[in-house]
Amino acid sequence: MSTVYQHSTLAALMGKVLGGSATLAELKEHGDTGIGTFDGLDGEMIMANGEVYYMDGEGTIHHVTDMAKTVPFATVHHASDSSEKVKFSAGNMKEMVSLIDDRELENTFSGVILQGSFAYMKVRSAPKSERPYPSLSEITKTQREFEETNISGTLIGYYSPELYQGTVAAGWHVHFLSDDRTFGGHVLGFDADKLEGDLTIFDNYELHLPIDNKEFREHHVDMDGLKEGVAAAEGSQD
Numbered sequence: 001m002s003t004v005y006q007h008s009t010l011a012a013l014m015g016k017v018l019g020g021s022a023t024l025a026e027l028k029e030h031g032d033t034g035i036g037t038f039d040g041l042d043g044e045m046i047m048a049n050g051e052v053y054y055m056d057g058e059g060t061i062h063h064v065t066d067m068a069k070t071v072p073f074a075t076v077h078h079a080s081d082s083s084e085k086v087k088f089s090a091g092n093m094k095e096m097v098s099l100i101d102d103r104e105l106e107n108t109f110s111g112v113i114l115q116g117s118f119a120y121m122k123v124r125s126a127p128k129s130e131r132p133y134p135s136l137s138e139i140t141k142t143q144r145e146f147e148e149t150n151i152s153g154t155l156i157g158y159y160s161p162e163l164y165q166g167t168v169a170a171g172w173h174v175h176f177l178s179d180d181r182t183f184g185g186h187v188l189g190f191d192a193d194k195l196e197g198d199l200t201i202f203d204n205y206e207l208h209l210p211i212d213n214k215e216f217r218e219h220h221v222d223m224d225g226l227k228e229g230v231a232a233a234e235g236s237q238d
């Protein structure tokens with residue numbers, strides 16, 4: 001059995017539920033690898049080998065040791081879950097879909113840990129928001145983008161089926177962390193000749209909801225605006 005564990009929903013983020021509602025310590029009970037964001041939609045979270053990294057709104061990477069720090073949304077799994085070794089080339093984010101298409105995984109949650117050297121990498125990070133929280137689309141307008149060339153590092157991310165759009169952002173959601181731990185974030189685009197690593201096909205999707213969080217309980221999901229909103233806020237660019 002392999003389990004992908006998710007805290008809260010994309011629809012909650014879209015409903016301005018951005019306050020941290022799970023601690024890193026809680027998350028680490030469910031995985032040593034993963035992605036997310038911090039309290040107030042503060043930057044980007046990357047968990048690799050059980051270590052947590054935070055890319056702030058200015059693009060600087062910090063090693064996080066305070067496991068009481070909270071997240072409003074995150075996805076994690078254990079790197080030791082059974083996985084398949086994969087090797088492929090991807091000139092951009094869109095080509096990562098070949099991993100899914102080649103194996104008929106369209107209706108399955110999958111995760112990757114992929115090493116490579118990247119001729120080009122483009123990431124984004126949002127500065128922390130304060131209450132009353134703005135909408136994701138307003139935040140998307142103020143987020144900053146950062147580019148790097150000839151950088152080696154690891155892609156960590158998840159593929160979610162279209163069926164779960166709104167609970168998650170359907171398709172790939174991938175973060176990057178450079179080998180020297182100085183660059184990373186939410187991936188918008190990249191260029192790599194060769195990517196190599198592990199693909200985990202999850203047979204178990206565990207969704208944890210912040211039921212004690214007042215803002216989570218009070219938010220209303222706009223089903224009509226959901227699909228466009230998720231694509232605008234979380235989509236990749238190439």
Ligand SMILES: [Zn+2]
Binds near residue numbers: 173186
């Ligand atoms: Zn992200």
